[in-house]
Amino acid sequence: MTVPEYTADDYDVIVVGAGHAGSEAALAAARMGQKTMLITLNLEMVAFMPCNPSVGGPAKGIVVREVDALGGQMGKNIDATYIQMRMLNTGKGPAVRALRAQADKNAYHRVMKDTLENTPNLTLRQGMATDLIVEDGECRGIVTNTGARYRAKSVVLTAGTSSRGKIIIGELMYSSGPNNSIPSIELSENLEKLGFKLCRFKTGTPPRVNGNTIDYDQTQEEPGDKTPNAFSFTTKDADYVTDQMSCWMTYTNEETHKIIRANLKRAPMFSGVIKGVGPRYCPSIEDKVVRFADKPRHQIFLEPEGRDTSEYYVGDFSTSMPEEIQQKMLHTVAGLQHAKMMRPGYAIEYDVIEPWQLTHTLETKHVKNLFTAGQMNGTSGYEEAAGQGIIAGINAALRAQGKPGFTLGRDQAYIGVMIDDLVTKGTNEPYRLLTSRAEYRLVLRHDNADLRLTEKGHALGLIDDDRYAAFEAKKQAIQAEMDRLHSIRIKPGQAVDDFLASKGGAPLKDGILASDFLKRPEVSYEDLAQFMPDHPDVDRRVIEQVTIQIKYAGYIAKEQQKIDRLHRLEAKKIPAHIDYNAINGIATEARQKLTKIQPETIAQAGRISGVNPADVAILSVYIEQGKIAKVG
Amino acid sequence: MTVPEYTADDYDVIVVGAGHAGSEAALAAARMGQKTMLITLNLEMVAFMPCNPSVGGPAKGIVVREVDALGGQMGKNIDATYIQMRMLNTGKGPAVRALRAQADKNAYHRVMKDTLENTPNLTLRQGMATDLIVEDGECRGIVTNTGARYRAKSVVLTAGTSSRGKIIIGELMYSSGPNNSIPSIELSENLEKLGFKLCRFKTGTPPRVNGNTIDYDQTQEEPGDKTPNAFSFTTKDADYVTDQMSCWMTYTNEETHKIIRANLKRAPMFSGVIKGVGPRYCPSIEDKVVRFADKPRHQIFLEPEGRDTSEYYVGDFSTSMPEEIQQKMLHTVAGLQHAKMMRPGYAIEYDVIEPWQLTHTLETKHVKNLFTAGQMNGTSGYEEAAGQGIIAGINAALRAQGKPGFTLGRDQAYIGVMIDDLVTKGTNEPYRLLTSRAEYRLVLRHDNADLRLTEKGHALGLIDDDRYAAFEAKKQAIQAEMDRLHSIRIKPGQAVDDFLASKGGAPLKDGILASDFLKRPEVSYEDLAQFMPDHPDVDRRVIEQVTIQIKYAGYIAKEQQKIDRLHRLEAKKIPAHIDYNAINGIATEARQKLTKIQPETIAQAGRISGVNPADVAILSVYIEQGKIAKVG
């Protein structure tokens, strides 16, 4: 029977899918005052974590803080629901420090759902989007399987891994979204009909085991930090959770690897069952054993899934081996010899919209007012999804308001790096953020995300005035302390010399500026403080900024020079619809790539793989001459 | 690609499906010392409540206490997770009093999952059973979609509404388990191949709305009780939740009914889309409007779904109307004029194993060692499922131990009434427990479930010695207090006469036994107490029993006579495999029914519809004569 369509409510913004991308998108749009609907397949799976029960880590943790500084939810949500918090790489430089939290998986979902339910302007609804309303090349709403036609000024799609999802375990393959949820089929089909190019990616998850069957004595404890830390800049130290849960570390061994090698012909990754492309940076264990054949062992982390469950996630052990083999593999690992597997690992194959079809606002080039975000844009990871989600939500709201778009540059945020990578280079495997993807790592730190982005969040209406005032106060406190350290002199004397000697340094000859004293690698702010008379109480977050800004001033200045160069290239806009065939001298591959990607600036053109500096120079001159041929 | 099978673990008992039936079955088997596996489609849906977020009510609440007295979990689980508790019908007699609790839906799931994970002998696992291992007419295990062949001494199936489930909303119909979970297809197909007769039932659920969009001023508050009460006999008064949440009552009206009537042709119940038979005692609102055409309004209860969600369940408003119509219907109701619907109501059609194919132990007659329980046996309701689940689990465990089966009579428990109804009469619609189904209502009270069943639970190994000792102490205290009241005399005097006068009674002429004094309708135990010197402190639960046993002694005695008669008929066993065609004089319909149902006793034969007293008499005499013809 065909389902009769009916005219349902009108919205400013509609978001499809309440995963990590969709939740941020909808919250951003609603908080920007737009009447917003968030529709999702299953309300029990709002902000569901189908894979690792954790948030943060290198690069990803910085994205969470960026989302927070823009007024997003992920940071607050994990701060309300973590069971362990750890600062990684504390021994290394500030650019690679990263916060990582274990989430209570179910609580993470509950708190996000509750937040969505209680946000003004936001309607959360269970339902399945099956089609888009597209008129005159513009998206004007969605259609659902119940026949509802919801109209909107802009639409954000964040369908995750549900799009024509297929779960694969060894030789078994069946149609399913993540964790045995029903898949979304029609929406994908209709996107193809609209002319979008989709491709197939795959990702995988490890088995879960019952914690009561782990022998922890054979593993190494990884407790949480004692020193308070949080993702959101609004979370108070006083709220730091003290009764944290530990993770546990163990290793695979030759026996594990032997079993994997002996069964490679049954691994869907290698047997040809899986057609989708998997994530290079989140490989399955069978993949690791094949690619790093000489490594005698691989680390495994046993991570609790929550406070009121005994389920443990077997981190870094992602696999789509047949269930039988998975059990055998598990039982070779120290501590897991008698582990009961509660769920097998599996791979999931799903549709991705090739991201070169998007602009930097995450709008599709092909259909106006249609935005996409998250896993369906080719990324993998909750944080990557959230980072795109908030940008898509902001832009959908701005579009609904008739305002120009909002983008972040590669020098402003990891989110900017990620989106530029996606839309400029595309991706032929699930894209994951890594610190190595950023050129300006010393500027894109996790500790300064607020300094980089709070002002933008406030201008967008996502950061309220109270929070903004607190932020301004922090900024002023940093400046005041910088000024102070640049004016106070540390005088030579016995105490200073003793201190320097204890650190293996030479005594002070003359007086020295406090800031110069702090610059010395062996001197911390606390060391310095004891030599400054009338030292005021300074907030530890202000101290952190002052210390980094003074100690790394030289490096930061160098990075700033590169950023300035980038800005000059970005100022060179490329007119829309330029006809690259009309430009003489550009190499064929560059011509094809430029035509496909339609870069917005000379800077972006230069980042397209296959476009060489010579091509960029010719293009640059051509544009400067001003006689530009257009297509269409 | 075909999935290669492999030999997985051996168990004593395997339970398929961790709904309300499966959870009890697995816990019972594991607690009886059997190595038990509970395998279920989705661990996120363990003990999931797809419909009303509540437990208990008339008859159902008594089942919860029976499950508890047998050592089951449902009572403890709801006591740990309720947000409201109410004793219903307090103004009426003890036979119809009933406890009812609103559950925090998500917490109910979490606590049950945690309990399962932490029960010794029990392995909880996510997976899909696709087939049974049947050898020589005996079930010896299951096969899963990943190719695992798990062997077991006995198997319990509790597949709920997932079996070839189809969700229906107006003209929309799609393959799905409850709440957009993936359906179970192959297991049903294989049950049919094994020769089981399946039929299609349907049940429905109402829409959910966002509580922030309800105008509570237009509704009537239904707060929880102040007086402590609990489902489990082990729960302490001190743990009674004091910050309970309210429910809210409102009504449909003529406008609602008009919309329903105008759209009946689109109602799948009436348009012919739904082939499955729906529950008469849990009708959809469209059904109620049609069947009770003259009723100007129907009650609706708005029930919170949990502490950390704003979702509200619209109780007694179950519907499978098109989504558009559902919204219109909702918006006519006082308090819901602006309610935002978060999920539409829907009907679900699913496979049921016709329950006459089972014995009283819930074993299938056709395949030995195979037990079924819950919704798939044709019932509807969490409590009905739990009640069957524990019986099936106990019997699967007893079978694995090589011990005889365990059954409950119609005079022992509502569970006994339900199972006897199912296996004797079958059911051609979703079966729901009602007090009217029980002949011995005054004996099957909610307050005496422990007295009726704790001993059995203890004998089975499901009630530990500590709890049993506490139970024995309670029993002795009741007996001691009964003895005391039967020995103490209340003497005539001013105080007694004044009291009686205040109740409109005549003065005492002579001394009277305390028990006789208590028998007077106007006298409560507390009244009596003031006239007894040296009155000891008696536990309120002991007082409750003493009061009921004394006040209703006459009625209870009469019921006991009927029960004795029943026992005499039940003592008359019918030999297995009797050939009814060889008995002269039995009417054709009775002959067919007896052959199909194969009753175990003369009492059961008499309860089969279509078997008349004359047929029973003939059968009785035939068996007494002892020359019995057998089939096969």
Ligand SMILES: Cc1cc2nc3c(=O)[nH]c(=O)nc-3n(C[C@H](O)[C@H](O)[C@H](O)COP(=O)(O)OP(=O)(O)OC[C@H]3O[C@@H](n4cnc5c(N)ncnc54)[C@H](O)[C@@H]3O)c2cc1C
């Ligand atoms: C098996 C598995 C393994 C993974 N492994 C890793 C890993 O190792 N490392 C890593 O970083 N990340 C991993 N991920 C990825 C991570 O889960 C995702 O990146 C993240 O959840 C993406 O967020 P999202 O919001 O884009 O999509 P999702 O979280 O998938 O959310 C999408 C939402 O949209 C809904 N939806 C879909 N279609 C429709 C429709 N038509 N109508 C209405 N609603 C719809 C879905 O129900 C879902 O709620 C894995 C994911 C899976 C499933």
Ligand SMILES: Cc1cc2nc3c(=O)[nH]c(=O)nc-3n(C[C@H](O)[C@H](O)[C@H](O)COP(=O)(O)OP(=O)(O)OC[C@H]3O[C@@H](n4cnc5c(N)ncnc54)[C@H](O)[C@@H]3O)c2cc1C
């Ligand atoms: C839409 C809807 C409306 C309802 N309305 C009412 C109502 O109004 N009143 C009322 O009293 N009751 C109602 N119910 C019924 C109530 O939900 C059930 O009676 C109760 O949940 C039955 O418990 P169960 O354990 O038998 O089945 P379920 O609770 O359904 O549990 C069955 C479990 O088995 C799992 N499973 C199924 N097949 C397999 C397989 N092949 N392998 C592994 N696992 C499997 C499922 O995933 C599920 O977890 C409704 C149910 C639904 C879905």
